Amino acid sequence: MAGISGWGCYIPRYRITTREIARVWGDDPLRIRDLYLIEEKTVESYDEDATTMAVEAARRAIARSAIDPEDLDAILVGTESKPYAVKPIASILIDAVGARYNIQAVDSEFACKAASDMMILALMSVINGRYRNVLVVATDASQGEPGEHLDYSASAGSAAFVISRDNTCVEVEDFYSYCSDTPDFWRRECCPYPAHGEGFTGEPAYFRHIVSAARGLMEKMGLRPDDFDYVVLHQPNARFPVRAASMLGFPIDKVKPGLVVDRIGNTYNASALLGLVNVLDQARPGSRILLVTYGSGAGSNAMSMIVKDSVEERRGRAERLQDMLETKIYVDYSLYSRFRKLIKMLQ
């Protein structure tokens, strides 16, 4: 049965604390922490972007899968922070990982959800037998307006998966999607920072789509929260996924292993998928995982997965997310502004 044959991730080594951001913008750091439950977030270095992180995550996923990169039949990327407005990250990945040239490669956009859509398309393409291995990469280095809500959470990171027909270590049992026209968050062409519907991002957007997709999948499969060992949800902050999981009837200990936003911030397309990486880095064979992603605009994809025995032999083939979480260099807001190019200069 089709599923994941290799997983990998990348987060920058630089971090900024929400306390430091609050200091600069005159907010109460305790109130900020209480609002988002985020201690610190990743900061891409001056020479990093969504492409460089995608390459690093992809190489690790391929190493875990142990396939020859020439056996990839497609490279599908989900991002909302492409370094080029026109020119795909997927094309750069072909040469960076050493794939063949006669393959399909494309970038897709649906806020934070596109990469999970690419996982579903990749699964369908390997199930129908047309492709054998597809590299799917979630990558974002997103920015929020300085001093505004998103400045406390928008961060950088990437997660990658090789979706295969054979040689899998995680079987994807089924998937379910739920989408609607819900304008909770958007960015118009040429605007540097996104806008969001004040007070509109919660109930009609995040919670409605996440809960509907999760319930839809469980109903379709005849499963209940008891049947799952882990639940991994999109995590724009740590409050939303904990509350959504509770609405769905999952206890907190099934949420925690897949919750990384408190230490890395919101990595957009990689958000829930880095949570999944953290679960795959530790889950016992036989565990069942419910993954639900979310993208503003809005929509959710839910997937049910079973961890196989072969997951254990593959863990050691690349660094775990936990190792990356522990290797960090703190920056203050001045260096953060420099790395993120927030200081504008006349050319």
Next chain:
Amino acid sequence: MPAYTVPVPRYWRRIGTYYRLEASRCRNCGRVYYPPRMRCVCGCKDMEKIRLLGGKFQLIDFTVLHSVSEDFEKQKPIFVGIVEESSTNVRIITQIVDVADVSDLEKSREVEPVFRVVKRDGNVGIICYGTKFRPKIVG
């Protein structure tokens, strides 16, 4: 016309060298060259392509540059090092990144390749990617 400074065809021809650390090895005497050469000092032209990317790398020496070229002005000071690939002994002069403190480079000499932006050609030109090195997590 906007001004570009990077000659795109040259960058494009070297993508294998920049992204995958492709080197050339002489089939006659075994010498390895990075960047690759078409002809060996032994006179042989029969060169095979090899990839250094998956290798193990040690930092041989490094320096800190406070006075840098225009492309690196916004990143200074930068660390520049000589890195050696252990199976071929090929040495590469490269930027060392993610250095919290000089003592990091003195404590452990193990470094790993990372894919990074080397140059953004103004606001309209291409983004040149390539390989840099950084201290490896020793766990």
